[in-house]
Amino acid sequence: MLPNLKEAQKRTKNKVKIITDAYKVPEYLKKIGEGKTYHVKTYGCQMNEHDSENIKAILEDMGYSYEEEIEKADLILLNTCAIRENAHNKVFGMIGRMKHLKEERPDIIVGICGCMAQEESVTLEIMKKHKHLDIVFGTHNIYALPFILENRIKSKQLQIEVESKEGDVIENIPVKRDSKYKAWINIMYGCDKFCTYCIVPYTRGKQRSRKMEYILEEVNDLIKKGYKEVTLLGQNVNAYGKDLEEDYGMSNLLEEVAKTGIERVRFVTSHPWDFTDEMIDVIAKYDNIMPYIHLPLQSGSNRILKLMGRRYTKEEYLTLYNKLKEKVKNCAITTDIIVGFPNETEEDFKETLDVVNKCKYDGAFTFIFSPRIGTPAARMEDLTKLEDKNNRLYELNELINKYSNKANQKYKDKVVKVLLENTSEKDENMLSGYTETMKLVNVKADKKYIGQIVDVKITDVKTWSMDGIMVEK
Ligand code: SAH
Ligand code: SF4
Ligand code: F3S
Secondary structure (H helix, E strand, C coil): CCCCHHHHCCCCCCCCCEECCCCCCCHHHCCCCCCCEEEEEECCCHHHHHHHHHHHHHHHHCCCEECCCHHHCCEEEEEECCCCHHHHHHHHHHHHHHHHHHHHCCCCEEEEEECCCCCHHHHHHHHHHCCCCCEEECCCCHHHHHHHHHHHHHHCCCEEECCCCCCCEECCCCCCCCCCCEEEEECEECCCCCCCCCCHHHHHCCCEECCHHHHHHHHHHHHHCCCCEEEEECCCHHHCCCCCCCCCCHHHHHHHHHHCCCCEEEEECCCHHHCCHHHHHHHHHCCCECCEEECCCECCCHHHHHHHCCCCCHHHHHHHHHHHHHHCCCCEEEEEEEECCCCCCHHHHHHHHHHHHHHCCCEEEEEECCCCCCCHHHHCCCCCCHHHHHHHHHHHHHHHHHHHHHHHHCCCCCEEEEEEEEECCCCCCCEEEEECCCCEEEEECCHHHCCCEEEEEEEEECCCCEEEEEECC
């Protein structure tokens, strides 16, 4: 089944189906991967990463075992992201590399999944130019992976299973989590905001929330397994529940998750549009809801915000920002900003810099606008020169870095709580983890503390991370 852009953008009033038995692996498929290895490479956001955790569990249900080195695996899946052109290019580069690998080892299976697979143009290109691939499946078809693989093995032909639909909520897909201490939990799928630049509503279907009971069950199960932190995931977590018949929303869900007693609760991403006062109160009330909010701005210009379809103004954003800073003690706030939206002027850009100067963010992800096929913004005529866009990005990043360094400097000599996750990437004698406010810290501490939340005295502060030493209680 091939993806279809027209179908992907459709939104109906049809009720979302909650399916608790969609995923199954019949006995005869349970040994299909025995003695064989797999590797899943993830390109996208946290949701994409979490999908990879599902895919890994499915493959292990079929007998495959994990191989760290991609080139050595018998089954390679690229879980892709479609958000910007460079994400695309990386994947097509890898598809080229896979061609050579398949020439050397013709028996391996190489597949593409995730958001790029949902794009009509990509799948057509794969069919035309990259016939060496074995399977392509979309974000709605993960549960069917065992059968897609079976069909490929039997037919020895490229299998494409990409449905473009609003989507269901499937409750029985297994998960093999990358961490033993912190976990992603989907609380909703899809997106209905249709910001004019964004491909996500087309690749992930309509906004559909999971019922609270399933989410709480997952949190309680994680607590039993010793997990310390959960991150509630959705494209607009603040809109949680709006599509359900039940009378609850994100503030209720957050409160119930906090009440389970799990040590740390996080959530991403918050769209400023749906951020309610109730939610702010809940965040402020519970110590185990982390004082860290990712609040994408995108642009500081009201003219551009309108063209983007963001449905808030610069002034509304700043009011929300100030309320959060005032009510949530020591709250860290980060953001996403796009420069060079079609016909963004110097004036528009100055408005963005003005918001950055007012908010003094803890950090930001900044991007140059990338036209995505099928979205309204990609059809807008754009006269801004790439050189100007590059200069704006540079100027913006300088300012962002200045403030993020300043925000971090406040931590010097302070004692903060860090969940120690693993050995540090930069120094194997150090451990690393995140503060409550999501700052990366490299910590001098004994390895036996991995998996625990410990007190750390910050000794050195840099733009991207900090160093610290554990303080014994
Ligand atoms: N749901 C989240 C965003 C998810 S995408 C939200 O609404 O905030 C992550 C970020 O990628 C976006 O915040 C935006 O800054 C950026 N992005 C999305 N589409 C883009 C495009 N076409 N070009 C450049 N950046 C884009
Ligand atoms: Fe994309 Fe906007 Fe939805 Fe975020 S809210 S995923 S930017 S359409
Ligand atoms: Fe990319 Fe899809 Fe996430 S486009 S950002 S992987 S939802």
